[in-house]
Amino acid sequence: MSGICEGRVVVVTGAGRGLGRAHALAFAAEGARVVVNDLGVGLDGSPGADSPAAQVVAEIRATGGEAIAHGGDIATTDGARSLIATALEAYGRLDTLVNNAGFLRDRMLVNLDEDDWDAVLRVHLTGHFLPLRHAAAHWRAETKAGRTPQARVVNTSSGAGLSGSVGQGNYSAAKAGIVGLTLVAAAEFARYGVQVNAIAPAARTRMTERAFAETMAAPDAGFDAMAPENVSPLVIWLGSAASAGVTGRVFEAEGGRITVMEGWRPGPSADKGARWTPAEAGETARRLLVEAEVPRPVYGA
Template sequence: MSGICDGRVVVVTGAGRGLGRAHALAFAAAGARVVVNDLGVGLDGTPGADSPAARVVAEIRAAGGEAMAHGGDIATTEGARSLIATAVERYGRLDTLVNNAGFLRDRMLVNLDEDDWDAVLRVHLKGHFLPLKHAAAHWRSEAKAGRTPVARIINTSSGAGLLGSLGQGNYSAAKAGIVGLTLVAAAELARYGVQVNAIAPAARTRMTERTFAETMAAPTAGFDAMAPENVSPLVVWLGSAASEGVTGRVFETEGGRVTVMEGWRPGPSADKGARWDADEVGDAVRKLLACAEPPGAVYGTT
């Protein structure tokens, strides 16, 4: 990948560990200058004592790359504004935003507290929206000044957002919301030279290695299909100028596999041309369902 992002400035949120760290290192190896954002919190979102962002910056610099750390809370207006401003002030430009930050508070719905719902929606969905908003405002100003950027946003959804996942109603709702946000942003920001895509990765991280411990376990030999580094080449390509023309898409990626996900689109349909009554519409719906593709299984079901 070396050189595909030469000269580009890339911001990665939640980049202190797991997928974010892998993305930051991969972008740096591809020639980008990287702003490594991480609040340094635990798996449940509570503050930690260390600075994982600083450690990733040290790794990048030790390998000859250029990076800086940012420890702001990107689910706040000031934290998101500061993140984008820091990149522009330090490096004079911004080219790519990778929204990756997140944590889990898993419960079955009947046991899910309102605070745990709010916290997960806040960091995943609001934590995508606010950096995207501030980055988009910067790129809009650039475009209006006659400097149309070659800008990229990569959002992080999940199979849980596409299919659902038992015990993760809050996480699944947030990740589904990120897909909707991606589609709207791709349509709205195209005029300013911004492409917006989302990934739904399967990889070993702090969030997945507990929830799916058996599936995510590292092999003793051979290809490690769940290594987070497997996801980063797609993210780097989407974040580069080489991905010209690719926008409003969702990609599932796992190990060596990349899949273009095809979302909601019309299936079997019936039109009476007048109002249905309840009995007859039920009969019509059953006939339509018999012709329709079955939905994918919710994660955690057999």
């Protein structure tokens, strides 16, 4: 039986473990040929002993699927360029890019140094931008050659990017930036046949196991709500041709729940038609806040 991604070529970054691994295996199970990217670093981004990408490729091939490993650093221009080139050289096409790679360096803001700020923004935000930019350049060239693709990009944000998370100022800023990047890319790349969406997943991975240790319930005998494999079905659909017409959206995915996030939109407003005094502006702002919806609390507050 043909899967929903039969014949598609899919690139997944950070696919050696956790969510990325689950996505890569799920895409392969649905008929895709998969480029498995993983640098093989530790939780904090330091170099690991070896890359797990080859292990995921072996798993896919053991079940009759097609996959190839890529161990480059996708937060560099050369690494991102070679990632896209690997897909094109191995399989002759590129249909879907799933940006997933990342790590944590958690600190309260008063203890967060510049290196930890830069490192997290580099891998999450730059590590989304560069593969996206090189993939889109390929799809633009295809469109100009008269071969408009049914291309898909799935970016990975987080609840921390949507609501903030105490002790994760760098991570929250990067994940919020990914939402902005997603919205702009969806608007700019539509003319090239590219749809761009983002997910904000919640699952048990190396990055979350310590944060969730005290709050996660033990897996139910029939359903482990925090398994990363629960997030993958939505990613597979967004990465397939079946998601036609869906772009510029952000979805939360956790366990058996999928939520369309509605983001920033105008709420209560007042227009004086002239310049406010500070006192008037403050009085008006307080009145509008009473009418406005209360924002979701910051995680950990």
